């Protein structure tokens with residue numbers, strides 16, 4: 001590309017908590033002229049015509065109509081991860097902008113995260129750690145027991161790529177698996193992991209010892225798990241969420257956990273993220289919260305970045321966009 005100007009790509013920020021990773025910069029800067037939101041806002045007149053792609057990391061920058069109106073040469077939006085609930089696909093398409101995501105690479109790590117949360121909450125790892133490092137020598141009281149995983153029933157809501165990988169892992173833990181999904185999986189896929197389809201979500205909720213949410217956030221799944229659904233669950237059940245905070249009615253969840261309607265929850269996602277420091281969920285002993293780290297491993301995050309760069313390059317060259325998301 002010597003002598004040729006690199007394409008201008010808008011990013012939210014570089015480094016820091018939500019910015020593009022510093023160690024991804026070498027790779028990206030060989031291909032693109034990265035412009036942060038701050039630089040764009042400081043030099044809007046010149047940069048708005050230059051920017052041809054947006055690189056969305058941690059759901060940022062937020063793309064609204066005003067931004068689209070100001071970027072007449074925008075062709076591609078590459079979004080990290082699988083969820084695209086932060087994007088208005090119809091709006092983007094009306095501006096002729098194509099969208100890509102990285103749905104395949106994140107599924108293994110996110111499924112691992114689901115199992116990690118399931119094991120951590122059932123075996124009370126966080127409380128156990130606190131007990132072990134506490135100055136108090138009252139170590140492991142007899143009434144402090146966990147919940148067995150082997151032989152327990154896991155209900156998976158959302159049997160896409162991530163849900164299915166959770167099922168594969170749960171099978172190795174000798175769990176019984178129920179699932180609900182918009183479409184029933186093929187018989188051979190079901191029998192490979194020993195999963196039984198529940199047409200009705202209520203049946204899955206009533207029968208499961210662990211309910212794991214691996215759903216896409218859509219208008220149909222928005223606050224799908226509310227007071228009624230939590231009350232259908234067993235009082236000994238644990239809720240695990242690795243999808244989006246908004247698939248659960250969080251106020252109803254707080255109430256259910258406070259009143260022991262369910263035993264515990266393990267959440268990689270909440271709304272908002274992070275939760276305000278005085279949020280009641282942060283005060284409950286029967287809750288584990290992690291900071292939306294389903295795909296946060298070194299190798300996966302690197303491949304996500306490479307895939308996003310590949311999609312931008314293809315889109316700008318007028319080629320079919322790998323992993324394009326259609327409106």
Ligand SMILES: O=C(O)[C@H](O)CO
Pocket residue numbers: 080081082083084106243294295
């Ligand atoms: O959707 C995903 O892949 C992750 O949750 C990051 O948004």
